[in-house]
Amino acid sequence: xxxxxxxxxxxxxxxxxxxxxxxxxxxxxxxxxxxxxxxxxxxxxxxxxxxxxxxxxxxxxxxxxxxxxxxxxxxxxxxxxxxxxxxxxxxxxxxxxxxxxxxxxxxxxxxxxxxxxxxxxxxxxxxxxxxxxxxxxxxxxxxxxxxxxxxxxxxxxxxxxxxxxxxxxxxxxxxxxxxxxxxxxxxxxxxxxxxxxxxxxxxxxxxxxxxxxxxxxxxxxxxxxxxxxxxxxxxxxxxxxxxxxxxxxx
Numbered sequence: 001x002x003x004x005x006x007x008x009x010x011x012x013x014x015x016x017x018x019x020x021x022x023x024x025x026x027x028x029x030x031x032x033x034x035x036x037x038x039x040x041x042x043x044x045x046x047x048x049x050x051x052x053x054x055x056x057x058x059x060x061x062x063x064x065x066x067x068x069x070x071x072x073x074x075x076x077x078x079x080x081x082x083x084x085x086x087x088x089x090x091x092x093x094x095x096x097x098x099x100x101x102x103x104x105x106x107x108x109x110x111x112x113x114x115x116x117x118x119x120x121x122x123x124x125x126x127x128x129x130x131x132x133x134x135x136x137x138x139x140x141x142x143x144x145x146x147x148x149x150x151x152x153x154x155x156x157x158x159x160x161x162x163x164x165x166x167x168x169x170x171x172x173x174x175x176x177x178x179x180x181x182x183x184x185x186x187x188x189x190x191x192x193x194x195x196x197x198x199x200x201x202x203x204x205x206x207x208x209x210x211x212x213x214x215x216x217x218x219x220x221x222x223x224x225x226x227x228x229x230x231x232x233x234x235x236x237x238x239x240x241x242x243x244x245x246x247x248x249x250x
Contacts, residue, residue, distance in 0.1 A: 004099045006030050006136075009084070010180040012104040017086035020095055020106045027183035028086040030097065033076055034139065034172035036239075038131045043242040053238055077144040077171040083110060085175070087187045092118050111144075119143040119168060120188035131174070138177050140185060143168030 013028035036057075040050050084095040084107075092115050096107025123131075123139025131139060145168045175181040 006176050027187045029180035029184045031085040031173045033081045042131045137174040
């Protein structure tokens with residue numbers, strides 16, 4: 001993240017984005033990545049355990065770079081830790097956040113997608129605590145296509161999603177609750193109901209819901225699904241305990 005505050009970036013985001021995209025921008029705001037560490041912190045996992053998880057993740061990436069890049073790509077969507085999310089009449093774009101002497105200036109287009117068919121959803125308010133997010137921000141989930149990746153595993157995942165009728169990998173970000181954030185949410189989500197999307201290690205764990213909430217089933221069914229993921233090796237012990245605590249509300 002640069003030296004500029006969210007407020008400074010958001011005041012200039014639409015104007016700068018318009019100059020980069022060479023078309024009128026209807027809404028633009030700063031976006032921040034929401035990582036596995038955010039979820040672990042929100043669930044009360046201590047700093048030492050989170051550091052150990054990060055170290056283990058880096059070791060795994062070093063030993064198996066292709067698999068590590070796949071996990072990172074699915075968790076981040078190939079986007080930086082913070083960027084400008086801009087919406088025009090025809091496209092949605094992620095722009096490089098660049099500042100010069102305290103002013104936001106034009107950066108490159110990191111990625112862009114046709115607006116038609118682009119999906120997004122907003123997290124429910126309780127997700128703020130789960131992601132260790134402050135009250136000035138809100139969760140937004142973008143469903144990002146994986147088909148532009150050079151990683152063979154991500155390409156395979158994109159093919160599986162396409163075969164299953166999926167429209168993209170649910171990827172979590174946070175935006176401000178200010179006027180710019182609300183404008184982006186209105187343009188991308190409209191009246192779509194809030195759909196919490198939890199990701200663990202870059203893998204979407206759909207349908208688990210929130211503590212005390214059943215998502216398409218009771219907590220027993222959610223715990224059974226979680227146990228299956230843990231048994232398959234998709235979740236580490238720490239990730240399993242974190243998600244289990246969310247389901248049973250402890």
